[in-house]
Amino acid sequence: MTEEPLLSVRDLKKHYPIKKGLFNRQVGAAKAVDGISFDIGRGETLGLVGESGCGKSTAATSIIRLEEPTSGEVIFNGRDRSKGSTNADGVHSNDITNFSDRELKAFRRDAQMIFQDPSSSFDPRVKVGSSVAEMLQVHGMSDRRRRRKIVENLLERVGLSASDYDRYPHEFSGGQKQRIALARALVLNPDLIVADEPVSALDVSIQAEILTLIKDLQAEFDLSLLFISHDMSVIKKVCDRVAVMYLGEIVEIGPTDRVFADPQHPYTEALLSAIPTPDPRSTAKGIELKGTVPSPTDPPSGCRFHTRCHRVIQPEGLDIDQSNWRGLLTLRDRLVAGAIDVESMRENLGVAEDSDGTGIRSQLRTEFDLEDQLSDAKAETALKNALDRVVDGDSEGAGEVLTSEFTTPCEETVPDRTRHADDHESACLLHDREGVVTPAAADD
Numbered sequence: 001m002t003e004e005p006l007l008s009v010r011d012l013k014k015h016y017p018i019k020k021g022l023f024n025r026q027v028g029a030a031k032a033v034d035g036i037s038f039d040i041g042r043g044e045t046l047g048l049v050g051e052s053g054c055g056k057s058t059a060a061t062s063i064i065r066l067e068e069p070t071s072g073e074v075i076f077n078g079r080d081r082s083k084g085s086t087n088a089d090g091v092h093s094n095d096i097t098n099f100s101d102r103e104l105k106a107f108r109r110d111a112q113m114i115f116q117d118p119s120s121s122f123d124p125r126v127k128v129g130s131s132v133a134e135m136l137q138v139h140g141m142s143d144r145r146r147r148r149k150i151v152e153n154l155l156e157r158v159g160l161s162a163s164d165y166d167r168y169p170h171e172f173s174g175g176q177k178q179r180i181a182l183a184r185a186l187v188l189n190p191d192l193i194v195a196d197e198p199v200s201a202l203d204v205s206i207q208a209e210i211l212t213l214i215k216d217l218q219a220e221f222d223l224s225l226l227f228i229s230h231d232m233s234v235i236k237k238v239c240d241r242v243a244v245m246y247l248g249e250i251v252e253i254g255p256t257d258r259v260f261a262d263p264q265h266p267y268t269e270a271l272l273s274a275i276p277t278p279d280p281r282s283t284a285k286g287i288e289l290k291g292t293v294p295s296p297t298d299p300p301s302g303c304r305f306h307t308r309c310h311r312v313i314q315p316e317g318l319d320i321d322q323s324n325w326r327g328l329l330t331l332r333d334r335l336v337a338g339a340i341d342v343e344s345m346r347e348n349l350g351v352a353e354d355s356d357g358t359g360i361r362s363q364l365r366t367e368f369d370l371e372d373q374l375s376d377a378k379a380e381t382a383l384k385n386a387l388d389r390v391v392d393g394d395s396e397g398a399g400e401v402l403t404s405e406f407t408t409p410c411e412e413t414v415p416d417r418t419r420h421a422d423d424h425e426s427a428c429l430l431h432d433r434e435g436v437v438t439p440a441a442a443d444d
């Protein structure tokens with residue numbers, strides 16, 4: 001991006017307070033968005049991708065101030081970020097987070113949002129044409145005939161017909177409703193559209209049509225787009241650049257082609273590996289993302305992805321098979337969280353068959369991808385010791401053994417952003433540390 005961006009987001013945070021007790025005191029916060037930064041150029045589409053719960057929707061609603069951000073800057077149409085554009089108090093005059101109600105109303109003409117479920121965005125009792133025309137009326141166009149003409153023209157441009165103006169929402173399919181939602185978003189001729197999972201609720205056969213329409217309209221109206229999706233294959237079809245979000249943070253950002261061809265963050269790699277490939281001979285290795293995104297109320301220390309990462313770094317002096325290492329850390333974390341129920345394991349195995357605990361030891365090794373014998377003698381001794389404790393009913397002690405023996409640099413250090421090539425950055429400790437050989441992915 002060479003010219004000044006249309007939208008410039010810096011260190012944006014949205015923390016939801018968690019309150020408890022009689023006096024409703026704040027006891028913590030869900031850090032749904034925790035310091036994200038990116039720019040969107042004019043006419044450009046930036047994708048925001050990540051699993052459910054990563055904070056994508058919260059980022060979207062905070063950016064257009066449907067929710068109040070906790071902190072950060074969102075500069076819209078700011079031309080440049082230099083001092084000349086700031087007020088006496090140091091706040092940029094185009095910072096949406098500081099807009100007055102009047103400024104916000106003007107901004108709402110220029111920035112529109114499209115949601116996942118087109119059905120819930122229309123009043124069933126109002127003709128769809130009137131729903132779209134209402135936007136014009138709210139923003140001061142009093143001439144009814146003119147409003148109707150503009151809307152009829154727009155309905156045609158989104159692939160419907162002018163006569164659809166007088167029909168009601170229930171008369172349209174999901175895909176058609178999303179076309180009407182697009183018409184409504186476009187009617188005020190905005191500069192920016194934020195589309196939150198705009199095709200996820202539609203049949204796969206319809207998705208491609210709507211994506212093509214979005215692309216065509218974007219070119220026709222010279223729009224900038226923030227396009228949110230959990231699906232990398234959708235991102236690939238519409239986005240010029242992509243920002244990958246994990247647990248409130250952006251872990252990788254760059255041109256879509258480059259990120260797809262050469263992902264630099266293990267999370268991006270895992271998301272990409274989930275795209276089904278039509279070629280049965282494809283050798284692309286499946287990296288299974290186990291578990292779900294941790295809670296943003298208590299995010300993991302260091303790199304937030306370390307609890308699920310297949311490339312999690314081994315400490316100095318240890319060099320075991322990477323899936324064994326992943327398994328050791330996961331077993332450690334599960335024991336510490338008290339999430340391993342030995343009694344029910346024993347019940348399932350049948351007490352008589354497992355009087356010496358062989359069955360439990362073996363089941364845990366299998367479940368956590370641990371070989372019968374780790375290649376590192378010291379690591380094997382620690383694991384054996386921990387498994388013995390589990391068998392003895394001391395899961396807490398087992399967790400302590402593994403915690404004192406096995407730590408990863410990824411849980412100790414927050415990774416900096418590394419620049420790989422023009423406009424392509426990621427935040428992973430593997431790139432932070434010179435001389436570290438990228439470990440092979442854990443086999444899943």
Ligand SMILES: Nc1ncnc2c1ncn2[C@@H]1O[C@H](COP(=O)(O)OP(=O)(O)OP(=O)(O)O)[C@@H](O)[C@H]1O
Nearest residue numbers: 016030032051052053054055056057058059295296
């Ligand atoms: N009002 C709220 N109060 C507390 N936590 C919230 C609130 N809204 C969202 N969260 C939490 O913030 C995190 C991010 O949610 P968000 O909906 O932004 O994620 P997402 O990536 O858009 O996922 P999805 O696609 O499922 O909506 C989640 O853990 C969610 O539970």
